[in-house]
Amino acid sequence: MAKLILTHEVSGLGEAGDIVEVKDGYARNFLMPRGLATPWTKGGQKQIDQIRKARKAREIASVEEARSARDSLQSKPVVVAVRAGAGGRLFGSVTTGEIADAVKAAGGPSVDKRKIEVGNPIKSLGEHRVQVRLHPEVQANVTVQVVEA
Template sequence: MKVLLLQDVEHLGKAGEIKDVSGGFGRNYLLPKGFAVLATKSQVKQAEERLAAQRRKAEAARKEAEALAARLAELTLTFTVKVGEQDRLYGSVTNADIAAKLHEVAGIEIDRRKIGLEDPIKRTGEYEVPVELMSGVSSTLKVVVVGE
């Protein structure tokens, strides 16, 4: 029995693949649970169209992320904060602060978890902060911290 997988099935295959399975496995498990449908010509064609649409959508998102990465590479964020002796900050500049400033200055919304700041910034100076926009697309943001 040939079936078209609608979802990833462990030890069988990924969604969109056509697999040849035993009749009992298909009728008693895959079809009733909604993991697969019979592989008719129309079902295969619909699956190919869905996959093509997903690929186009993913490619558009990737291009958008690459354009955003180029914008971020040119951007410099400046934080003016109170400092004490030896240029140590009162408080710190965190990835949440960077995300808020990025939204305020450039109108770019980025989740704070995508900003790869290992430790909060506690001294004045210039810092290169990595930003992971999506899998395989990242950029570096320049952050300048100056004292009042």
């Protein structure tokens, strides 16, 4: 088992700044090459404190703020304009970064693209559902309307 400090949020494992124990292969072959984690050391506590401080600055502070942001996001669909080919098929897929930009352009809160979870890749025009984690206790189900640019 390897003891690591997460530098980014990993779905199902933890958030940035968390200390986790994972199997050696998962750490060596997935987490560390992608820059999602670093080995745990005694001097790493300073790094953990910096990560947590940065995360707090980005995060929505209270549950009430997160709930109001959720209500505003769920009230209207977010429109993403992309290039499409014949039959409404996209050239590629809609990324979480594009969705985050569209949320901000629609007047919604600034959302980190890593907090957006897309079940199946969005590769066609129309309405799609995505989940946005605004706070550890609050999630928003957002309708993304993909239109041709």
